[in-house]
Amino acid sequence: MSTARERIVDALERVLIEEGPAAATLEHVAEGAGVSKGGLLYHFGSKEALFEGLLGRLTDSSQDPAPATDARGAITEYLRLSMVADDAFSTTLLAALRLVGAPGVDVPAALSAASEQWFEQVRPHIADPVTARLIQLVGDGLYLNALISAPASPHDDAVIARLLGEVEPH
Amino acid sequence: MSTARERIVDALERVLIEEGPAAATLEHVAEGAGVSKGGLLYHFGSKEALFEGLLGRLTDSSQDPAPATDARGAITEYLRLSMVADDAFSTTLLAALRLVGAPGVDVPAALSAASEQWFEQVRPHIADPVTARLIQLVGDGLYLNALISAPASPHDDAVIARLLGEVEPH
DNA sequence: GTCTATAATCGGATAGAC
DNA sequence: GTCTATCCGATTATAGAC
Structure with missing residues (x-):
C-alpha cells in the first residue's frame, strides 16, 4: 500500500501532465490524491515543498x-x-x-x-x-x-x- | 519603431524565459512593456489572447x-x-x-x-x-x-x- | 493524520475618464 | 490608445477541532 505522500506526488504528476502547471493547485492535487487541502499541507507544508517532493522523486x-x-x-x-x-x-x-x-x-x-x-x-x-x-x-x-x-x-x-x-x- | 503589440510580446518572451510562467501576469508583462494593465488589455483582450499572440509570432x-x-x-x-x-x-x-x-x-x-x-x-x-x-x-x-x-x-x-x-x- | 473553517493576498477582467 | 479604479473569483496558508 502506498503512503499518502506517494499518492500526492502521483497526483501531482498526473495533473501536471494532463492539465498543466496552472491546474496544479493545492486543492486540485489534493482532490486527485483523495485527501483534503489541509491533509496535503500536513505532508507538504507549502506548494514549494510539494514541488520539491516531485524533484526528489x-x-x-x-x-x-x-x-x-x-x-x-x-x-x-x-x-x-x-x-x-x-x-x-x-x-x-x-x-x-x-x-x-x-x-x-x-x-x-x-x-x-x-x-x-x-x-x-x-x-x-x-x-x-x-x-x-x-x-x-x-x-x-x-x-x-x-x-x-x-x-x-x-x-x-x-x-x-x-x-x-x-x-x-x- | 516597434508597435505596442510587439513590445508586449517581447516583454512576455522575456518574462517567460527569465522568470517563468507564474511570473507572466498581465500586470507584470505590461510593466515590462512600459504600459499599464489596461493598456495591455486593449491590445490583447485576455490572457489567452496574449498567449496566442506569442504563438502567432x-x-x-x-x-x-x-x-x-x-x-x-x-x-x-x-x-x-x-x-x-x-x-x-x-x-x-x-x-x-x-x-x-x-x-x-x-x-x-x-x-x-x-x-x-x-x-x-x-x-x-x-x-x-x-x-x-x-x-x-x-x-x-x-x-x-x-x-x-x-x-x-x-x-x-x-x-x-x-x-x-x-x-x-x- | 486528516478535516473544516477562515484569513489574507493576488490575478484577471470590466467600466469609464482622458 | 492608454490610464486609473474597482470588482470578483481563485489560491495559498493558518488555526484549531476531531
Missing part, C-alpha cells in the same frame, strides 16, 4: 540501477524509453519538465542532474564520447517530442538502428 | 525564408541555432516551450507545426529520410538542453561535424 528514480545488459540492450532500452515515455522515470521527468520556471525551486538543476545520472547507465557501454553524446542528444530530442505530444516519426526505429550500428560497426 | 517566424545555401551550410546553421539559441526564432520557441500546458491555448500544436516548418528549410538538402530525422532529433535535443539551461557538451561540435559527414560521405 526525480532524483531518486534517476538512480535506479539499470538491468545491466550488453551495449545494444542498454542503448535500445535508453532510447526506447525516451520514445514511448510510459515508464515511471519518464513520467516523473515529463511532469518535472512542465515545472520549468516555477518559483522557489531549481527545476533545471534537478532535471540536468537526473538526466545525466540516467544516461550514466548507458555511457559505460559506449567507447567513443562523441557517439555517446550523439545518443544522449537523440534521447533528449525524443523527450522534447513527448513533451509537446508530437507523433513519433516513422523513421525513429531506423534512427535507433543506425545508432546501434555505430557502436558495433560492420 | 512563433508561426510567423518559423516561416522566415532560409538564407538558402548548400547542404552543409543549411545543416550547420540549423544545429548551431539550436545550440546557441540566441536568435529571434529560438527565443520565441523557448518562451513557447515554457507555456506548454497553459489553459485555453494549444501550445503543443503550435510548437509541432513551427518546428516542422523550421526544419523544412533543411530537409530538401538531405536525401536520406533517416539521416534527416536524426538531424532533426539532435536539434530537438539541443533545444531541450537550452530549455533546462544545461551547459553545452564539449563534444557538441564533433557531433555536428559527424552529422555533416553523413550527408557528404567520404
